[in-house]
Amino acid sequence: MELNPDWEYVADTVMGGVSSGQASVETVEGREAVRLTGTVSLENNGGFVQIAFDLAGGDVFDASDFTGVALDVLGNGESYDLRLRTDALTRPWQSFRSEFVAPEVWTTIGVPFTAFEAHRTEAAFDPSRLRRVGILAIGREMQADIAVSGVRFYR
Structure with a gap:
């Protein structure tokens, strides 16, 4: 099921960090994509730049029929986080996350729901209660450069 995300850019500056970046829609190696670029800094307890979008207008989306x-x-060979949020999460630092490497050529990466680990929550992951999807450069000083031309749920 192909998604049509309305990506938004968020950085650690919302909590006092000094990372900087941007999200732009552009043609990257022949594909229209959203591209996240920036510098991740750990100063001032910071450490991330991200692109994210809400599912179902911010309401709950049932993805339980998918894998x-x-x-x-396409990226710069760095590791990034794919994060999912459900309606069981009440704090902004809570998520279900999985790490992946963004190769330097266009690649389709499939991340099964079983690969997501709970972060700072006791809640169990429930794909029938999804609300938000995010891709983050996080946790270490780095140059972020990742383009995403498609997002979908798969079976």
Whole structure:
């Protein structure tokens, strides 16, 4: 099931960090994509730049008939986080996350729901209660450069 995300850019500056970046829609190696670029800094307890979008207008989306999330990505060979949020999460630092490497050629990466680990929550992951999807450069000083041309749930 192909998604049509309305991506938004968010950085650690919302909590006092100093990372900087941007999200732009552009043609990257022949594909229209959203591209996240920036500098991740750990100063001031910071450490991330991200692109994210709400599912179902921010309401709950039932993805229980699917196996996972697939991304069409091109990047700089760095590791990024794919994060999912459900309505069981009440704090902004809570998520279900899985790490992937963004190759330097267009690649489809499939991440099964079973690969997502709970972060700072006791809640169990429930794909029938999804609300938000995010891709983050996080946790270490780095240059972010990742393009995403497609996002979908797969069976």
